[in-house]
Amino acid sequence: MAYSAEPSSSLSFTSSSPLSNGSISHNVSCSGSESVPNLEVISLSKLSSSLEQLLVDPGCDFSDADIVVEGIPVGVHRCILASRSRFFRELFKREKGSSGKGGRPKYSMSDLLPYGDVGYEAFLVFLSYVYTGKLKPSPMEVSTCVHNVCAHDACRPAINFVVELMYAASVFQMPDLVSIFERRLLNFVGKALPDNVIPILVVAFHCQLNQLIAQCIERVARSDIDDISIEKGLPDEVVKKIKVLRRKPQEDCVSNLPPVDPLHEKRIRRIHKALDSDDVELVKLLLTESNITLDEANALHYAAAYCDPKVVTEVLDLGLADVNLRNSRGYTVLHIAVMRKEPSIIVLLLTKGARASELTSDGQSAVSICRRLTRPKDYHSKTEQGQEANKDRICIDVLEREMRRNPMAGDTSISSQIMPDDLHMELLNLENRVAIARLLFPAEAKLAMVVAHTEATPEFPKPSSSKGSSGNLMEVDLNETPTMQNKRLHSRLEALMKTVRLGRCYFPHCSEVLDKFIVDDLPELFFLESGSSDEQKVKRRRFMELKEEVQKAFTKDKAELSLSGLSSSSSSSSPRKFGTNQKVRKL
Structure with missing residues (x-):
């Protein structure tokens, strides 16, 4: 009796459109009758599940090395990583790693990456794919924001998480993952706010993803992002391409940007450079030598975005800048400050009269912007007594309280208490x-x-x-007059x-x-x-x-x-x- 050969079958992992939870579909192509189980598929599925136990079951922890990510050691099996990734194969041949607990090799994630960042959760998702061939859903606590009406399809935390995964896939030489994450990032480009396209363009540049680079450059060039923000956030090579595209006489390309006066622009740049040098005295000198004002230079916006908080304080103390001024994109200084998420600058602006209720042209308040930038992991992080609280949480709390009331108005309770006889x-x-x-x-x-x-x-x-000492209420300085002492104490x-x-x-x-x-x-x-x-x-x-x-x-x-x-x-x-x-x- 002759037997016909069973047609070969295969197990393939293909990406579909990204789901809201970041998972991808797995298509299994099987030949023959659907009622007959495909032994190859079953075997591969069992192998995948067995290898997954090495990551999720504490009782199966037979790892032989650690990779430290964000200060947390992650146990890995060098034989599996070396068999799946050429990067790790060459790494383990070349370097033994520092000696960790029990003498096992230890590698630092920051030392492995020539560019970009890969966080703890992103590395675990990457590691799971390396072991099982399956891409886990993105953890909600690091791939969504805390805005209560956000769809999380293109908010900054969602983008940042995929960017981290792309850095891991590219640096650790997993081309199948690079292809998956490139499609996800391409999907983000059309939905995201222009500012959120910047990190996508940066990772595309480092990972040499030409199609993604081209689409990002096109999107940024046609946006209203100012040249300064582009120069601060992108490599010079990319900046040049964007500027060339912006100079093209296309009706739909940046038609809303005003024409630039070279001399006026040069004077503004000098003011910004002085701010970069923390030299507010030079800023004052430049203001007197030209007809440029702080508001025309958007000096307070610039300081809130890029300078040390003390520089923001000194610029405000000049009394020459409007704290609620809007720049060419319709952002107030407070809107810019919350994008940076520096609590001291936010509180400083509020105490100087910044209005938290002001909205951007697309209807976003300062607290709304801040929430769309904040991950649940950071917002809900537990703070023990005596430890520093998370800055993201402080920013949101301060802004929400300001929205409920003006805390600096009419609060005389302290003043009434601080009128001492002594x-x-x-x-x-x-x-x-x-x-x-x-x-x-x-x-x-x-x-x-x-x-x-x-x-x-x-x-x-x-x-x-x-x-036995009653304690001196004051240390006596013989060179200090009573007037000087009183001034110092007050x-x-x-x-x-x-x-x-x-x-x-x-x-x-x-x-x-x-x-x-x-x-x-x-x-x-x-x-x-x-x-x-x-x-x-x-x-x-x-x-x-x-x-x-x-x-x-x-x-x-x-x-x-x-x-x-x-x-x-x-x-x-x-x-x-x-x-x-x-x-x-x-x-």
């Missing part, structure tokens, strides 16, 4: 309050202090903690008052935790070394209980109100001296 005592109270805030909420305290210029004023001397007082006011305005709910800690319990607990040994034990036990209560309240505030911060005293009418790591006695 200036020294009030200074001491404020110094200690800010010091405790820095211990409990360092990021928020630092933010308020920077905006209030607190660190630029001399700190008020603390009293002596030696036994300068420090005003800076501390502003720090406290900013804390109350932008981080009010956790300030209640701080008030309870300071006003109700802390002063008495500073007498830990007084009394009998049994009394001291009771006080120390109560002190530990109080620390736990503060931690619970802090965690509850973070969960319910999305705010953390520092505050002033709502405090006592009877003055108290207190401080960290020192004994305090009542006066």
Whole structure:
């Protein structure tokens, strides 16, 4: 009896249009009757599942090397990586890696990448494909934003995650993955905001994806992105191509950009270069030598986007710039600042009168822009007491509170409290309050202090903690006149008052935790070394209980109100001296 040969069958992984969760479809082409199982397909599926256990099952951790990504060691099997990737094959031949735990080789992701970044979650998705041949869905916490009406089909976190995957696929020489992610990025180009096309164009340039480069250049050239933003964000070779395309006399190419006066443009560039050098005095000189104003140069927009926060402060202090000015694209300075996500600049602009309710030409507020730039992983990251809070979270919290009210208007509660009969005592109270805030909420305290210029004023001397000493309220400087001393103390007082006011305005709910800690319990607990040994034990036990209560309240505030911060005293009418790591006695 003759048997006909069974036609060959294959298992193929092909990409379809990206799903919302980032997964791709797997097409299995099988020959013969559908009712007859294809043994090759079954075998490959079992092999894929078995290899996946090496990644997901702790009991199957037989990895022989670590790749450290964002400070987290990821166990890998060099034989599998070497068999699937020429990059890793050459790497393991060439380098043994540094000696990690148990003497196993360890490699740093930052050392492996000649360009770009690959985060922890992106590397796990890449690694899963290397082991199983299947592309996992993108984790929502790093591939979506926290805007409640965003479709997440082209927001910045979605784009950034695919960009990270593209860097991994290209650098680690997985051409099948490069093809998949190139199609995804091409899909983004038509949907994304022009600014969000910039990172796509950068990865396309580094990975030499010519089709993607061409489409991105075309999109950016026809957009209203200004030349400065293009020059700051893209390689020179790409910038030249965009400028050439923009100079072409096409009716539909950047028709909304105004004609450029070379001399006017040159003077503006000089102002920007002076800002880059942190030289505001030179900026003032350039303003006097030409007819260019700060607003015409969009100097405040430029400083908010690219300069150190102290430069923004100095430009604002000139009093020559409109804090709510719109640039040629319709963005206010605050809109530009939230794209950078630097809390100190955002708070500074708000204190100077920036309106958080202003909308862009496409109807986006500052907080909306910030939410579309923020990943859930960052927004919902847990912050332990005494650790710095996430900047993304602080930016959104501050802007949302500003949208609900104007926190700087009519808040006289602090001023009414800071009218002391004893200036020294009030200074001491404020110094200690800010010091405790820095211990409990360092990021928020630092933010308020920077905006209030607190660190630029001399700190008020603390009293002596030696036994038997009443403590000096002031250190005597024989070269300082009473007038000079009074001026110095009032300068420090005003800076501390502003720090406290900013804390109350932008981080009010956790300030209640701080008030309870300071006003109700802390002063008495500073007498830990007084009394009998049994009394001291009771006080120390109560002190530990109080620390736990503060931690619970802090965690509850973070969960319910999305705010953390520092505050002033709502405090006592009877003055108290207190401080960290020192004994305090009542006066």
